[in-house]
Amino acid sequence: DAGVTQSPTHLIKTRGQHVTLRCSPISGHKSVSWYQQVLGQGPQFIFQYYEKEERGRGNFPDRFSARQFPNYSSELNVNALLLGDSALYLCASSLWGNSNQPQHFGDGTRLSIL
C-alpha cells in the first residue's frame, strides 16, 4: 500500500510569493496534519483536518491556511512568504486523528525562500 505522498519534494520561492503544498494520506485515513520542521529542530504543529473540518490549529500566522478535500487529500497554503518560512513541511495521516494513534508521515516538501 502507498504511504503518505507529498508534492512537490522541493520548491524554491522568493519573498512575498505564495505556495501550495499537497498531501495524499494513506488510503482509508481520514485525518491529515501538517507540521513545519526548521533545520535542527523538531516538527511544529500547524493544522489538523478531520473529515474536511479543521480540528486544530497551531501557533502560526494567518498567512498559513489549509483545507481537506472529499477524498481526504489536503493542501497547505502559505501567502506572503518570508525568509523564516524556509523549512521542511511534513504531512501526517492517521485513521481517526486521535492522539493515541501513530501518525504516518510523508517525506515532506523542502521549501526554500530566497
Place this chain on the structure above:
Amino acid sequence: SQQGEEDPQALSIQEGENATMNCSYKTSINNLQWYRQNSGRGLVHLILIRSNEREKHSGRLRVTLDTSKKSSSLLITASRAADTASYFCATDDRSSNTGKLIFGQGTTLQVKP
C-alpha cells in the same frame, strides 16, 4: 513551542553498543510516542506508550515512562549502522481534543560500523 527536551542532543557509538536517549516534557500527557527520522526524510513511528504504562518493548527498542518525573527514555540495544538517524519524542496535547503532537528537539544518533 517545544514541549520538552531530549538528552543528549547528539550521541556517537560503535556498532553493537547500546544507545540511550532521554526525553523530558512539561505538561500532563495521555501518551508519549517515539519517532525516527533519517536525514532528509519523514518521521517513522517507533513506539507509543500510554500514561498508565511504565515500560514497553518492540524488538531491539525499550521505552520507559515516568510520569512523576515527566520523563521517558528510549533504549536501542545492539545498535546497527542503519540505526543512524535523529530520534524524537512526541507527546499529545491534553488541553485540546486533537491529534496534535508536541515534539522535542531530538537526539542525533550516529552508529559507527
